[in-house]
Amino acid sequence: MTTTIERPSAAAPTEPATSRRWELLGLITLLIGTGVAYIWGLGASGWANSFYSAAIQAGSVSWKAFFFGSSDAANSITVDKPPMSLWLMSLSVRVFGLNTWAMLVPQALLGVASVALLRAVVVRRFGAAAGLLAGLVLALTPVAALMFRFNNPDALLVLLMIAAVWAMLRGVESGKTKWLLITGMFVGFGFLTKQLQVMLVVPPLALTYLIAGPPKLGTRVLQLFAALGAMIVSAGWWLLIVEFWPASSRPWVGGSQNNSILELTLGYNGLGRLSGNETGSVTPGGGGGGGSMWG
Template identity: 55%
Template sequence: MALGVMLLAACAIFFINLTASGYANEFYSAAAQAGSVSWKAFLWGSLDSGNAITVDKPVAALWLMALSVRILGLNSFAILLPEALMGVATTYLLYATVRRYWGNWAGIVTGFIFTLTPVAALMFRFNNPDALLVLLMTGATHALLRSLEYVNHPSDNRKRTWWMVLAGALVGFGFLTKELQVLLVLPGFALAFLLASPTDMVRRILDSLVATASMIVAAGWWVLLTVVVPAGDRPYIGGSQRNSFLELTFGYNGFGRLTGSEEGSVIPRPRP
């Protein structure tokens, strides 16, 4: 009953008056509309169905919105529905993770605290990539903790490895959601696994390498596409200066966020 109340509260917080923001971030809404009418625009995260230029972020969050618009038509609710659903899913996943180790009421309290955090309502009622990023990071945390439950035994080793593969894949898709931001959790993940995994150090290192490979594959296939597909056969990478996703990753969306460099910004910051 408490879980039901918590999930109903989450639905109320994330769904009631969901369309108050209209099309929210119209930049991403335009890309969702383009992806709903063109599979090529869907693949690349194009800002327009003619595939002239992409948005200045990767594509994973756009895919969910584009599918929603393809099914429900172009409207505010279709744009924001995936965000609200991800809010409810993240609430339950956080509850399930905490409950597994600290009991049901600890999970209930954690879920309520999460849903009542103002920034959660901001993320899961708006169509920036942060909603999917938080869901994927929470899922990766759950998978990592599950991997710590298995001792050094052949059958348990296989289960542990698969949980680490899942954790790596979720982080990889997090990269396709908001690039380098997802990597902020990796030092904590690595430290927790290497220190707490109930197996020998060789197995810990092997499982860590498998998770790293899973992360690279989950993120790298799309990044590789941007490199191997000729520039004339794909849209221009928005936010980059040289039509390069790697430049976008390490430039405007990477070190540029630390240095304040606005090269590539859609709306340049006015000079003082």
């Protein structure tokens, strides 16, 4: 007599597992779609902003120009911003040669990373659907599509600002000092991208943690001072090197009147942006009252 043992049928996938698969599929579709949209026809942008293109080319052939953000390989003058936004593009051009794609594909990838990170920020609080929607809105925003297909500093600046928000919200969840330090680091890197413009996110970030952070009030205040220290260190190292480097052996600080990175920070790229008196130009010694056209 033969006994037949029926094996139980495989259990149907649980609802959470199915949901996670759909979430992953949605994320992959969003990121691939964003990448295709930002890279498709990228060559139409040509050299984009030729002011920064010249500095990218210079940085791809001269490490000194790379470090200072010089407009030319002879290191006569820098662009009117810190060079962090140029570094990734210069490295790409150094590896793949000077062409539009080598220069602008890194910018498009920064856009994909920004969409992914914004989705990660939103999904932790509001769920997968809201996260995908937030990423989609960013990806389809016309100014974002332009920004991530161009070589201006704003592409990296946006990514770093989103990263600072992401790190701060992790700090609000856990109360751990390391997340405050990471927040400060991202803000500092944003300063090395477009100087004081990154400071727009600092007051709301600090206020958020001061109100919603888990530790006691005194601890929260100390943690915010630690974040400030991380911001100063992550931005200040480059400024100090430039400021104390002998002026005779480094390029002129573009946009400044007195060949000073501190003057550029507080003047043309600082109070000048608020008052409209953007005295500064891309030529040594500056110009008249008209500001530079490069933003």
